[in-house]
Amino acid sequence: MWEYNDKVKDHFLNPRNAGEMKDADAVGETGSLSCGDALKLFLKINKSGRIVDASFMTFGCASAVASSSALTEIVKGMTLDDAEKLTNDDIADYLGGLPKEKMHCSVMGQDALRKAIRSYKGIEILAKPGNTICECFGVTDLEIIETVKQNNLKSAEDVTFYVKAGGGCGKCVQQIEKIVESILAQA
Amino acid sequence: MNIVYTDNNATTKVAPEVLEEMMPYFSELYGNPSSMHSFGGNVGGKIQEARERVARLINANPSEIVFTSCGTESDNAAIMAALELNPAKKHIITSAVEHPAIKNLCSYLEKKGYHITFVPVDREGHLNTELIYDIIEKKADDIAVISLMWANNETGVIFPVEEVARKAAEKGILFHTDAVQAVGKIPIDVKAADIAMLSLSGHKIHAPKGIGALYVRQGIKFPPFLKGGHQEKGRRAGTENTASIIGLGKASELAKVHLNEMDTRIRGLRDYLEVELLAKIPASSVNGDKKNRLPNTLSIGFDAVEGESILLLMDQSGICASSGSACTSGSLDPSHVLMAMKVPFESAHGTIRFSLSTYNTKEEMSYIIKAMPPIIKRLRDISPFWKK
Incomplete structure (x- = not known):
């Protein structure tokens, strides 16, 4: 059922900046059909490195559409340097919060934005660093560690909510638990 | 809107006729069917009528109907009974597309040491019955129960449960079917198919939520899942959910019509x-x-x-x-x-x-x-x- 607040509903029912941008200066793509959600972000960037326009195309649930819509609203007018620092929390906060199980939608926004900016800056995006932990969703140990630290996650279930790892066949859940435990032990 | x-x-929505028949048993007719006085005993009579109505819907004998709290309880009770009746047998055959009530129970039992075969389906949702018959042929002695849904809740695809049930019966293997989605939508005849146990649920056929039934073929020494009082002839303890049982009876009558x-x-x-x-x-x-x-x-x-x-x-x-x-x-x-x-x-x-x-x-x-x-x-x- 609807577990979304009015702002999330509004951005789903009336998405801002939806659609392809033919003359985009930068494009960032994340997600896939098999994952169940995907975002293609388009940016128009001026000579001084400021984002002057943004649009998106999204396949996914209501919160994926709303997160994408929010992302485009947030980044318009930002410098690339500031935009690069944007986190998934900023997107979720802009929407007044997302259900915990849907936080991965905001993570998708952060990921697409960084990919767009890096490709614009000519930074080659190499294969994902680290070792793949979750085969279903292609998530590596380094991604899990970064997400756990950035969002103060406490359990393997939290990790699934944020980056989906462990949410498919479930074989890697124990490995994820170990990673989370080792980070909590260090903290 | x-x-x-x-x-x-x-x-499903509770049918108005069902609700109407239930109403007195929430208020003035509140007797316990197990009581000695006729005030309670009359409720017992009404429950017997409900048992007959449910039995008619699937061509069972009234004494073969055990009322439960839901389809999930019926499924759990059936599988656990089969295991208890066959303590030496460690193999359960089911399908890859069962409802969580069976699927997750079987996964749990797998962790407890049982060997589960989740029989695959093809692109159209058809069950690979050849695989089942092959296992039955080779290792019948180790199979505690075969449990297959009659119809799939998501696609509606119907499994050939009658055919598999007959083959299982020939080999003396207990056969259970989760018929929660099939009952009331297609004709069901447990006698013709020689089915040992069948689960059904009230709220899928316009009875309220929180009531189900398990058909248990006569002759099976069914050990209760809920242990306690003597209700349901010792097959399911707990004071009867009288109004809902009566509702399920009426709903079964309507479903047949x-x-x-x-x-x-x-x-x-x-x-x-x-x-x-x-x-x-x-x-x-x-x-x-x-x-x-x-x-x-x-x-x-x-x-x-x-x-x-x-x-x-x-x-x-x-x-x-x-x-x-x-x-x-x-x-x-x-x-x-x-x-x-x-x-x-x-x-x-x-x-x-x-x-x-x-x-x-x-x-x-x-x-x-x-x-x-x-x-x-x-x-x-x-x-x-x-x-x-």
């Missing part, structure tokens, strides 16, 4: 919905064998869009249905049923299940047929995977 309810495989309408008028409505949606929405496809299917169920996949988004836009138009997608359930993969059938991700994530009841009308189908194309188009317009 009017609600168009096409989610009857999830739950409505079987023909299900097969004709409701099948016609479902087919109308199916044909029109396929014609009006490009890149849409039906999941499961179209012929061998419950008359009320349509599982239809729309490429390149996602189920939760579709459902929420349908909700804006007052249409209730379900998705075969993950985002609604908290898990992230598409439904295990669609994955077992190897439905491509492209349409699995965008699958919607419409399930009708005898309360649905042609006008409602026309309304859905008009509402759906713009919903799918709207989501495809912003989907990166939609090739125009």
